Amino acid sequence: MNTRPKRTQDRIEQVAIHLFASKGVRETTIKDIAAAAGLSEGALYRHFTSKDDLVWRAFEHRYVALAFRLKTAAAAAMTTRERLGAMIREIALAHDDDPALFHFLVFVQHGQLSRLAPDTPTPVTVVHDLLAAAVASGELPGQDPNLATALVFGLVLQPMTFAAYGRLPGPQAAYVERLAAAAWAALTTLPPPTAPGKDPTS
Amino acid sequence: MNTRPKRTQDRIEQVAIHLFASKGVRETTIKDIAAAAGLSEGALYRHFTSKDDLVWRAFEHRYVALAFRLKTAAAAAMTTRERLGAMIREIALAHDDDPALFHFLVFVQHGQLSRLAPDTPTPVTVVHDLLAAAVASGELPGQDPNLATALVFGLVLQPMTFAAYGRLPGPQAAYVERLAAAAWAALTTLPPPTAPGKDPTS
Amino acid sequence: MNTRPKRTQDRIEQVAIHLFASKGVRETTIKDIAAAAGLSEGALYRHFTSKDDLVWRAFEHRYVALAFRLKTAAAAAMTTRERLGAMIREIALAHDDDPALFHFLVFVQHGQLSRLAPDTPTPVTVVHDLLAAAVASGELPGQDPNLATALVFGLVLQPMTFAAYGRLPGPQAAYVERLAAAAWAALTTLPPPTAPGKDPTS
Amino acid sequence: MNTRPKRTQDRIEQVAIHLFASKGVRETTIKDIAAAAGLSEGALYRHFTSKDDLVWRAFEHRYVALAFRLKTAAAAAMTTRERLGAMIREIALAHDDDPALFHFLVFVQHGQLSRLAPDTPTPVTVVHDLLAAAVASGELPGQDPNLATALVFGLVLQPMTFAAYGRLPGPQAAYVERLAAAAWAALTTLPPPTAPGKDPTS
C-alpha cells in the first residue's frame, strides 16, 4: 500500500502537464515544476531521470490512453458514421475533462510523437483506421484515408484552438453535433474528378 | 538610398524565420541566427533591439501581408463560395511558396498574435469577415461565424501539419479542390436543431 | 557479540575500496557504494558518519596493516639486502592479493596520508627505517635515506602502474627478483662525488 | 596581431593547470578557474567547449612537447648511457621549471592518456624506444623494454612525489647524477636466470 511514491510522481506529472500546456515545455523550468509540486528541484530527480524523461512519461501513456478511449467509444456504435460521431464526441469530452492535458497531448507534445514505437495506437491512427476501412468497404467514397483523417482532425481540433484564444466560448461538447455533421459532409462531398494532366491550381 | 541595411535586416529575418520554423523560436539562439546570416552576434543588435523584437518584426508585416494576400485573392471572385475557394487556394499557394515562412506565421508564432493591434486584419479575420457577411446575407445558413471560421481553417491547416509529419505528400495545392468542396459542405451541412434544454452530449 | 554489524561495515568498506580503486574517490557516489553493498543510501550513515569518514576508515588500519606486513616479512631475514628483498616481495604479493585494495592504499588514497598521526608506521617509514639503519651501520654507502627510500618505492611501484595501464603483463610477483636486484644495485651504485660548490646541472 | 585571444586561452590553461595540479581535476571547479583567470564562468566557454575540453587542451600539446623535449635532449648525446642520462636530467629540469605543470602532465592527467592517438610520442614511448633499441643492439642486457622503462620512470618520478609530500627537499636537478647512476645500475644488474618451471616467489 505504498501509494505515496506513485502519488508524488503522478502529482509531478500533473502539475508539469498544466505548466507545459500553459507555457510550453521549453519555457517551463524544473524550478517551476518543483514549486508547483511543492518539492525541491533536486527531489524531482528521485522520480524522473531528466526533464526529458518527465515530458516523455507525462506524455506516453496518456496519449495511448486517449487512443483507447476513442476506440472504446467507437466500439459501441455500428455504422462508420456513428462511430466517427462517437469519436468526435469523445475527443470533445476528453478536451473538456482536462483542457490542459488535452492541449499538452495534442498541441504541445514536444517531439514526443516521433518517439512512439511505430505501431503504437494513437488518436490519429485510430481515426485513420476507421476511415481507411470505410473507404475500403465503399462506405465512404474513394479518397486518401490520410487526407480524410486530416480533415476530421482539422474540423475537431481547430475550434479548440479558437477557444483557447478566446475566439470561441464554452465547452467543446457544445459543438459535437455540428462537427460530426460537418465531418461527414466533408468526407462524402468530393469535387468532380479533374481531367488528368490538367493542373487545377494554375 | 543605400539599400544594404534594409537588405541585411531582411536577410536576418529570412534566416531567422527558417530557423524558427525548423527548431522553434526558443530553441533558436542568437548565435544560430548570426551564423546563418553571416554576421557576428553583436552585429544583430545593430538591427534589432532584442531577440523578441526580431521575432516580432519577422512576424508582423508578413502576417498582415498574408491577410491582404487572401483578401486580394478573394476580391477577384463574386460569390461567397468562389471567394472562399480563392482564399483556400491562396492559403495553399502561400504555404507552398515558402513552407517555412508559412509555418512560422501560422504554427510557430510565439505569442505574437496577442501583440497585434485589436483591429489588425489577419488571415483569420479576413476569412471570418467573409463568412460573417455570408451568414448575415443568408448566403450561408445561420451559424456562429467564429465556429465557421474555425472549421475552414481546420480543414485547410491540418493537412499541412500532416504533411509536415510526413503523413501526406506533396504540395498543398494538390488538395485545393477537395478542401474547397469539403469546406463548403461543412459550412452548409448543419445538424437538425436540437430541442432546447436537451444536452446532446449526455 | 553479534558480528553482523562489523561484517556489514566491512562489506561496505570492501566494496567502497573497489569502487574507489576503479573510479576514484570523488567519482564514487554514496549511491554507488550503497548499491554495491546491497544497502540503501541512508543506511550507510548508520555505519559511517560521512563519506569522508568511510574513506578514512577504509584506509587507515589497512594502510598500517600493510606496514606491519612488510615489517614482519623483513623480520625473518638477517641481512639488509635480504630484508629489503623480503619487503619487495611482500609488496608485490600484497598487490597481487588484492590489486584494488593496493591501488586504493598506495595510489588513490585521497589525502588520507596527511591525516595519519606523525609517528604511525607506514610502508614508507618501514622501508625508510631499514635503509636508514643500513646507512648508519655502513651496510649501505652514505646517502640520504629518504632518497634511497624513494628509489626503492619507485622501482617497485612503477611496474604496477605500467601493469594497470596494460603496458606490463601479469602478476607483480614475476618481477620480484629483478626488482630486488635492481633496488640493491641502485642503492649501492653512487656517482663519484662532485666537487662542492659546483652545480652539476648547469 | 590579435594576441589577446590566444593569451586569454593560454592564461586560462595556465591557471587551470596549477589548480589541477594542486587540487585535482575533479575538485577544481569552473568557478575556481574563472576566478583565478579573472573571468566570469560563462566567459570560459568562449574559449573551451567544456571543462573536459579544457583539460584535454591543457594536457595534449604540453605532453607531446615534453616528449620532444626529452628526445631533443637525448639527441645531443652519443651512447645509450649518456642519452638516458640526458633524458633523466631533462625530466628533472622540466619538473623544476614548472612543478605544477609537470605534476599535472605526469601525475594528475585524468584519463587523458587513453585519448592520445595510439602512435603519439610521449615521454614514456621516447624512453621506451631508447631502451628497446639498446636491448636490441646488445648495449643493454636482454630484458623486457617495458619493464626497463618502468624502472627508469619509477626511479625518476618517485623522488618528485616524495618532494611533493615534503619528504625530500629542493629541486630535482640535485638528484640527477644519482638517478642516472641508479638507473644505469638497475638496467644492467640482472638477477641470475631462474631455472624454468621454478617459481621464485613461492
Add this chain to the structure above:
DNA sequence: GATGAATGAGAATTCATTCAT
C-alpha cells in the same frame, strides 16, 4: 557598422546528508 570577448542571470543536474516512517 562590425566583431567577438565578456557578463550575469538562469537552467538542468548531481550528490552528500537528513529525516519521517
Add this chain to the structure above:
DNA sequence: GATGAATGAATTCTCATTCAT
C-alpha cells in the same frame, strides 16, 4: 537498524545582451 524521499548547496553549461576596440 533500514528505507528512500527530500533537501539544498554546488556544479556544469547556456544564452541574451553589452561593450571595448
